[in-house]
Amino acid sequence: MATVSATAQDGGISRREFLFYIWGASIALFTLQSTGLLVWFLIPRFREGEFGGRFWITPSDLPEVNAPPANFPNGRFWMVQLDSDQPNDRMELAQDESNRIKGVAAIYTVCTHLGCIYDWVPSNNRFECPCHGSKYRLDGRRIESPAPRDLDRFKIEAYAEDRVTLLGEAELVNDFYEPLELPDGTAFLSIDTGDRRQGLVQRLICDFVGNCP
Numbered sequence: 001m002a003t004v005s006a007t008a009q010d011g012g013i014s015r016r017e018f019l020f021y022i023w024g025a026s027i028a029l030f031t032l033q034s035t036g037l038l039v040w041f042l043i044p045r046f047r048e049g050e051f052g053g054r055f056w057i058t059p060s061d062l063p064e065v066n067a068p069p070a071n072f073p074n075g076r077f078w079m080v081q082l083d084s085d086q087p088n089d090r091m092e093l094a095q096d097e098s099n100r101i102k103g104v105a106a107i108y109t110v111c112t113h114l115g116c117i118y119d120w121v122p123s124n125n126r127f128e129c130p131c132h133g134s135k136y137r138l139d140g141r142r143i144e145s146p147a148p149r150d151l152d153r154f155k156i157e158a159y160a161e162d163r164v165t166l167l168g169e170a171e172l173v174n175d176f177y178e179p180l181e182l183p184d185g186t187a188f189l190s191i192d193t194g195d196r197r198q199g200l201v202q203r204l205i206c207d208f209v210g211n212c213p
């Protein structure tokens with residue numbers, strides 16, 4: 001007590017005051033941290049036009065039907081427009097496919113084997129991975145392994161001119177996005193690179209022609 005009184009008389013702070021200030025500072029720090037966490041949680045993690053967010057394109061950005069794909073490197077996707085009823089060297093049904101493949105798809109640019117960036121090879125009319133030789137058809141189905149599955153796809157939505165009215169969206173079948181047939185009046189397409197679905201595990205196309213390496 002003699003010490004406290006002396007301290008108070010000296011104009012310093014007492015032990016009790018010191019503990020009070022520490023306690024107050026702890027509460028303030030905790031409140032600041034909680035607020036920061038809440039703000040971090042509430043703001044979108046990815047912005048539009050940034051990988052992990054949404055990309056807007058127009059139908060004029062799309063390649064022709066069964067033409068070589070259009071690359072969108074910022075979004076890490078290829079856009080393809082497919083119609084198996086107009087077969088060519090790039091797109092025709094395999095022997096185990098009976099349903100028409102028609103519409104647009106957004107394909108992730110990363111190989112499903114070990115994550116290399118594959119490319120479209122015009123002379124061979126297919127996607128090819130330089131790392132270990134996986135090959136994929138225009139719609140992303142595996143032609144040759146070692147890739148364990150078809151290429152992944154992103155969600156696509158079709159919007160009217162106001163970019164608010166939703167006209168259609170890619171359907172999920174077996175948790176994988178089917179190509180989207182563009183509804184009449186489509187003025188914009190939204191590609192959601194935050195919504196990626198893993199490619200299917202289907203038989204290799206090379207199996208049907210017996211030329212798998």
Ligand code: FES
Pocket residue numbers: 111112113114115116129130131132133134145146147
């Ligand atoms: S990473 Fe593409 S084949 Fe291995």
